[in-house]
Amino acid sequence: MTPAELSWTVLSTVRRAVAADELRVAVPEKVVVQRPPRPGCGDYATNVAMQLAGQAGRTAREVAEILAVRLAKEPGIAQVEIAGTGFLNITLSARAYADVVRQVREQGADYGRGDGLAGETVTVVPEPPHAPRAALVAEVVNGLLRAAGAETAAGGRLEGLSAAEPAQDPGARGLGPDATRWSLLRPPAEDTPRPGPALLDQREANPLFRVRYANARTRALLRNAHDLGVRVEAAARDPYRHPAETELLGLIADFPRVVETAARRRAPDRLARHLERLGDAFLRFQDECPALPKGDEKPSAVHAARVRLADATGIVLADGLHLLGISAPDHL
Structure with a gap:
């Protein structure tokens, strides 16, 4: 589930609450969902309850409680928590994360392209x-x-x-x-x-090197997985639960929104900074979530799922670099 899809889900939830006369408000044209500022606050957060509270004649927390009950039943959403005066913190399900990986690998370089500015x-x-x-x-x-x-x-x-x-x-x-x-x-x-x-230094202090190195590592993982007999294309329900996995998946899912925002704001730096975060998250994932079997260990479904995640990461990193007109070599 991408942020755009989650935004549509939240908006549909508001619409159904209005139709059921649980809320008496004008349904907004769009709802904003964002990555929370710190860990432990779900995968995404929205302030839609605060937007609607005045119209509804209720507190933001009361509106949030109505929406949380409905949102928690939506496919792809594992948990909804209310924070502060009415923020909705949303945690996605493992299945929703697997769908993101599948979308990226199916769409390839088209992932991140959208129609948010269509007609302009x-x-x-x-x-x-x-x-x-x-x-x-x-x-x-x-x-x-x-x-x-x-x-x-x-x-x-x-x-x-x-x-x-x-x-x-x-x-x-x-x-x-x-x-x-x-x-x-x-x-x-x-x-x-x-x-x-x-900027030419091949070391960690150089952000451009980190981004391109992360991309090259994703390609190396794919090559090594093939050599070790990891069945990357085998059908399976990918068990993404480790924090390093979910952090990486959140950044991948956010890529289409970042591209659109960078276009709207005429700000390529937003895309460059997102690629830095994505590259750094992949390098943490690589360290904390082994994607390849070691020694006599047999290839497992977990290994295959993590290699698929690495592949999706590489697709997004290369696509983002190409949008900036920067090469993304498979070897560094």
């Missing part, structure tokens, strides 16, 4: 040649807009697009196209990029 037409032209960062941001935003379903056309200036140009650094010469792109796209638009040779 925007015009984009690069800034003058003396503004290299603005030109690059315009190019990448163009691609993000198309990925989110918008129609793009040449001949105008994209509203809201501006970017501080990079500080001159003699050490930045020779970075190459991938590191140069990352150095210009990763900082928020208002921040001045400071490209330097550290």
Whole structure:
């Protein structure tokens, strides 16, 4: 279940509560669900009860209690808890997580593309040649807009697009196209990029290296799984329960929303930061959840499920890098 699907589920729950006269409110056009700010608060959270409380003439917690009972019965939802004055914290079921992996592997590079901006037409032209960062941001935003379903056309200036140009650094010469792109796209638009040779370092302190290394590790896991006889394509109900697995799955499921938000906000840095979080989560998963049998251990359904999760992670990492115009090699 992706955040978009969960948002639709919450919205449908509100609609049914209104139809049953449990709530007397105007059904909103959309409901926002987000990853919670800290662990232990479910997989997603929504403040829909707070949005509706005033109209309903009830407290936000009373509205949340009505919605929680209905939401907990929805397929793909394992648990709903009420936090604070009325936040709904939603935990997805193992089956919902398995569906995310299946969707990513079936859709491949199309995963993350959507129609959230369908019907919108925007015009984009690069800034003058003396503004290299603005030109690059315009190019990448163009691609993000198309990925989110918008129609793009040449001949105008994209509203809201501006970017501080990079500080001159003699050490930045020779970075190459991938590191140069990352150095210009990763900082928020208002921040001045400071490209330097550290972006070429093959070590943990370099975020671009971590993202590309994580992608390469997913491909290596697939190759090794094949050599060890792990039946990756065997049908099974994937038992994703470990916190490192669910954290990784949440970030994968959130990828389509991140692409759309980056397009709406004209902010490629949002996508770059998400890839960092995804890459770091995969490296934690790799350490905490062995995906390959060791020694005389026989390949199991758990190994196969984890290799499928690694494959889905690699698909999303590569797709995100390609949206930024950065290569995603299988070997580093």
